[in-house]
Amino acid sequence: MGISAKNKIPLSCLSPRQLIELDACSRCGECMKWCPIYAVDRSEDLIPGNRIAALKKLLKSQHGLRARLFAGDRFSKEQVDRLIEVLYECTACGQCHFVCPARIDTAELWEALREAVVEAGLGPLPNQAEYLRVLKKYENPFKEPQENRGLWVPRGLEQGTLYQDLPLITQSPQPVLFYLGCTASYNPEINLVAQWVANLMHKAGVKFGVLGNQENCCRGKLRRMGDGDFAAKAIENIDLLNSLGINTLVTNCAGCYKTIFQDYPRIKEINFKVYHAIEYIDMLIREGKLQLVNPVPVQLTYHDPCHLGRHNGIYDAPRRVLQAVPGVELVEMERIRQNSRCCGMGGGLKMGFPEIQALAAAERIKEAERTGAAAIVTPCPTCFLGLQTGAAKAESDIRVKHLMELVNLSVFGQ
Amino acid sequence: MSPFGTDLIYYKPWLFFIIIQTIGLTIFIMGMADNLNFYYRGKARSFRNNPSLGAMIKVFFNEILLQRQFFARGFFRWLNHILIFWGFLGLLSLSAIGVLLKIVPGDSAFFEFFTVGSGYLYYKFAGDLAGLMVLAGAAAALIGRFTTGPDSIDTRLTDTAALGFLLLLVLTGFLLEALRLAATPWAPAFEYSFVADFMAGLVAGRQVPGSLMTALWTFHATLTAAFVAYIPFSKMVHIFAAPAEIVINASEEELRGDLYGYLR
DSSP: BBOOOOOOOGGGSHHHHHHHHHOOOOOOOOOHHOOOOTTTOOOOSSHHHHHHHHOOOHHHHHHHHHHHHHHHOOOHHHHHHHHHHHHHOOOOOOOOHHHHHHOOOOOHHHHHHHHHHHHHTOOOOOHHHHHHHHHHHHTTTTOOGGGGTHHHHHHHHTTSSSSSSSBBBSSSOOOEEEEHHHHHOOOOHHHHHHHHHHHHHHHTTTOEEGOOOOOOOOOHHHHHHTTTTTHHHHHHHHHHHTTTTSEEEEESSSHHHHHIIHHHHHHOOSEEEEEEHHHHHHHHHHHTSSSOOOOOOOOEOOOOOOOTTHHHHHOOOHHHHHHHHEEEEEEEOOOGGGGGGOSSSSSTTTHHHHHHHHHHHHHHHHHHHTTOSEEEEEEEEHHHHHHHHHHTTTTOEEEEEHHHHHHHHHHOOO | OBTTOOOOTOOHHHHHHHHHHHHHHHHHHHHOOOOOOHHTTTHHHSSSSSSOOOHHHHHHHIIIIOOHHHHTTOHHHHHHHHHHHHHHHHHHHHHHHHHHHHHOTTTTTHHHHHHHHHHHHHHHHHHHHHHHHHHHHHHHHHHHTTTTSTTTTOOOOOHHHHHHHHHHHHHHHHHHHHHHHHHHHOGGGGOOOHHHHHHOOOOOHHOOOOOHHHHHHHHHHHHHHHHHHHHGGGGGGGHHHHHHHHHHHHHHHHTTTSGGGGGO
């Protein structure tokens, strides 16, 4: 049975540029050499160039001249299902964009195509659909009640890991908002990262507050997986954030950072600056507001998160912070900066293909091992978790560290 | 008479040529119109900010004319593609001159320069050079595609067909010219047509029937028309779409500024 008329993929979700991109690909094969997912799952239809060719054929069979003259090529349900699977077996890391001779903006293209297939009722994959349903219902992917979102503050104070209380920005207006995101709010291990950032910002004299239970999910995962509700949900957040009277938003989550910094302004204007915590800490160090005095003697390697590096050009700030920590010796991996190998956590891949994510992260861990470093650090909580999975998969002894832990150790000595 | 002697050594069915080229061109125009219609059915925004003309111009020179992005991936990768790119542009320009010669008055300076003047020699030299560039680039690309090893490129019939089309076009062009030179008393001017002259040496002394040359000429003309018609419906459409994408991206990428060092 072929694809039905009601599953016609709308071109309106894509821009003319993105439709030109489908023709710009000559399947030269450059992307094949760099794709972190094809490296671990050698299905040829995963190669970005092949994915573009297949999707172009499907779209032209529904919208092109041949579709009008000859009712288009027939695609079987199995063929369409595989195409959709291939579209989602990708982290949208953007590596293919950086090596593409035609400069096709692949990460944006995959997201727009996902939106189009979701609108046609063909995506996302069942696991991802369930993830998104939970996210929309609970405002987080962990099925945690919203009233527990701010519990980390009293808990941190009680445990002595958070050194100072944090004002609720809705009750006590502050110029800076510290936006945690879901993982840091509910996952105890990642919440420690948020507490380190908060301690460092207090130490530097930054006047900031949090949203507590009023903080919503950034809803970035909706965009990554093509959910059409993203724009409406994002506007709710933008209106809330714009109403706070802040001049700066700092977030420790690379995914939230990309969503708020890059996606929100395309939907509605935002009236504040957005920083990832590592950029902000780098700025505080350079302004002399934070002194990294305690040595942390370790040889380590740095993993560039896709959402900070390739997607937003933040390569130098984390490296400057690392170099500011006394005792740290940085050894770089083979693939860094624009060519950093993705850990597999982005774009909803983890939800759809957890085994592929583990394999991709294991590849990155093996690369880190080849440097001889004792630890691999990253400033992204999602990559931090993904690399931990990779280390377990690769049965590696390398330690996976969050960059903020090193800064915290160097500033506070504990 | 041109420095190459007469062109009238075998029969050329010009009426067939005109018909087949018209058909090829009509299919090309219809295909491109359909492509444009397809592109403009996209309703999302192509540009997030105002287009940056400066960035687009710089990148046009660097990545379309000089193809620096290929160089970044390796010298031979760049060489393959730039040979095909400039060779193809050269052949296209020479074909345009050929069409103009059928239109302009026979007593014009342009006509005289390219038929009996030194322009004819340059025309022949440029034709052989451009053809050789396409031949070398396409052959190297084809070899690269079929190189065995873990990094070998996934190659499909459409990839082979596109490169094979190019190779066949240029080879039949050279063969035609070589047979014509072989059938004509040698003149020093032949050296300008250096590839065909070399090939003519290989068939020297053999009688090639005029009917065979007519058939080859017809085949070459049909092949060019088919190639033109094939462009909008094949991966060859990238010759228009890729440059468009490169200049659009230059404007957008400037916002992020980490892909093109020279735009900073």
